[in-house]
Amino acid sequence: MSMSEPAPASTTGDTVAADEGMHAHHGYIADKTAYLKRLKRIEGQARGLQNMVDDEKYCIDILTQISAMTSALESVALGLLNDHLNHCVVEAVAEGGPVAEQKLKEATDAIARLVRS
Amino acid sequence: MSMSEPAPASTTGDTVAADEGMHAHHGYIADKTAYLKRLKRIEGQARGLQNMVDDEKYCIDILTQISAMTSALESVALGLLNDHLNHCVVEAVAEGGPVAEQKLKEATDAIARLVRS
């Protein structure tokens, strides 16, 4: 979703809750279809790993698959983080105040988890 | 599982085992059922991520899930590597010669990929 798209019902405000209903879309994801496709492929890799283990394929080949899957996951995470910084964080910073600080703290905590995982 | 154990029935229904000879199954996996269960859970996490993206859940929560999934994958990889070292590599070393060297080279290359992925 691009920033010019109809309102992702401001992350702030906040009468948002009332009309957001059960899904509370945050609207920060640049290209949802592309992410879903990548995650679908990752799900397929997880299934493929089960077959490899079940068939007792050569361990090194399984490890290679796991490394590929981990890289694919990291790449999705970095893309989402980029979208998040460009959307939610930019918006919060523009408004300023404690929300901005909190968003930045959240983001750096998430980055720390990614770096360490 | 040692190499002399009976080959596990393949759940993929193929008949590869019949002509694969003595190396059909590598038999190094200590507890196949446990690995399959963990990988099944990882597959479920991949599906959960798709739902989160589809519902545009809060980015930070998605990133937290990805970190958890990456850690779970790494943990599986480390377990398999341990089984591999204790089984295939130990066996190859016992036999000695170029096969042992090749197995160790393969293992350290796989470790490098894990460390860097």
Add this chain to the structure above:
Amino acid sequence: MSMSEPAPASTTGDTVAADEGMHAHHGYIADKTAYLKRLKRIEGQARGLQNMVDDEKYCIDILTQISAMTSALESVALGLLNDHLNHCVVEAVAEGGPVAEQKLKEATDAIARLVRS
């Protein structure tokens, strides 16, 4: 240190400040003394590693030291990144325009390098 603070005297004795104009010091570092102390300790660890290798200490102990040092470095990086996001990026976002975009792009690229290194 905020940007309005007087520029710290350079310990390297160079006279760069004089001609660097207003951007001489980026001034985003929250607690320079603390970072310098941590980096000094990391330098000491690097020297300690040389002694361990020179004395041919047990490999596993050397690897443990390297892991500790890598974690210490990552921790410094995450701290600096946090300072950077809270200072330079927030400032650029407040100004808006292409500079903000560029700063965010730079930051996410740096995060990607950290995650993958």
Add this chain to the structure above:
Amino acid sequence: MSMSEPAPASTTGDTVAADEGMHAHHGYIADKTAYLKRLKRIEGQARGLQNMVDDEKYCIDILTQISAMTSALESVALGLLNDHLNHCVVEAVAEGGPVAEQKLKEATDAIARLVRS
């Protein structure tokens, strides 16, 4: 190579053997001079980082340096691990018994720390 073995002298051509007693050299390091050179460079990078922080260089440039240093450290760790597997672990496995198991356990624990750090 066990501690009671004659000196490795081999790779470095030195005559370390004579005083090995007190330092318990493990002699598994394939090319000590090369490792020392790499660690010296890493120590220099740690010093360079202090200068960068002291001069308040641009944060992104500091982060790039830290990523490079982390990669260099990981590379040293992977080299040492390789030497260790090819030397100490192979030897322990050849002897068999509980020592072999313990060495492999130690090695996989060290690998886990590297993957997670």
